[in-house]
Amino acid sequence: MTQDEMKQAVAIAAVEMIQPSLESSSIVGVGTGSTANFFIDELAKVKHLFDGAVASSEATAERLKSHGIPVYDLNGVNQLDFYIDGADEFNDKLQLIKGGGGALTREKIVAAVAKTFICIADETKQVELLGEFPLPVEVIPMARSHVARQLFKLDAQPVYREGVVTDNGNQVLDVHNLSIDAAVALEQKINNIVGVVTNGLFAERSADVVLMGTPNGVETLR
Ligand code: 5RP
Numbered sequence: 001m002t003q004d005e006m007k008q009a010v011a012i013a014a015v016e017m018i019q020p021s022l023e024s025s026s027i028v029g030v031g032t033g034s035t036a037n038f039f040i041d042e043l044a045k046v047k048h049l050f051d052g053a054v055a056s057s058e059a060t061a062e063r064l065k066s067h068g069i070p071v072y073d074l075n076g077v078n079q080l081d082f083y084i085d086g087a088d089e090f091n092d093k094l095q096l097i098k099g100g101g102g103a104l105t106r107e108k109i110v111a112a113v114a115k116t117f118i119c120i121a122d123e124t125k126q127v128e129l130l131g132e133f134p135l136p137v138e139v140i141p142m143a144r145s146h147v148a149r150q151l152f153k154l155d156a157q158p159v160y161r162e163g164v165v166t167d168n169g170n171q172v173l174d175v176h177n178l179s180i181d182a183a184v185a186l187e188q189k190i191n192n193i194v195g196v197v198t199n200g201l202f203a204e205r206s207a208d209v210v211l212m213g214t215p216n217g218v219e220t221l222r
Pocket of ligand 1: 103
């Protein structure tokens, strides 16, 4: 099974998981990235069962609209039962690193609102210790160097993701050389640096379920 086939398998499994709960008034939170794109394409097949979606990025909004799925502003949505998104890494506590695609802030906002966060990922994203994947940190542009200096003090190596501007008009530092055993504390510490919008650790709000694609099928981790 290729990695794309595993991504498609978890996308199908996620639709199967939420389908029984979908109603004509349901709004679904949708993440960003290649796995989320497989999910969008599968979700489109049952679009008659729900009202619309909230998108975690402009790219996701465009893909949803291209399928004829209405996209709503989160501010106008009272209830979001599900958020479905990929991850760059996940551990056995279902804590994640996200933001490889630069959409971490909106992803974190939609995940915070949703009752259930279903993470969809192939088995290559499973790790014992988070941090091999560089941790993305979204920063206000004028604070980039200040934030980088503070991150160096944590013995980490921030690298400016050149040429990338987030959907919020900000910049991204990718933090290398982290070995994260206290994910909640590190998430809070980095978020406390002035100029940080948010970082890609999803530890305070971890996933509720990970649907993990393997060559033998989809495993459900809770
Ligand atoms: C985007 C993300 C993605 O979920 C993450 O990068 C995984 O992407 P993919 O499914 O393409 O491997 O956090 O900001």
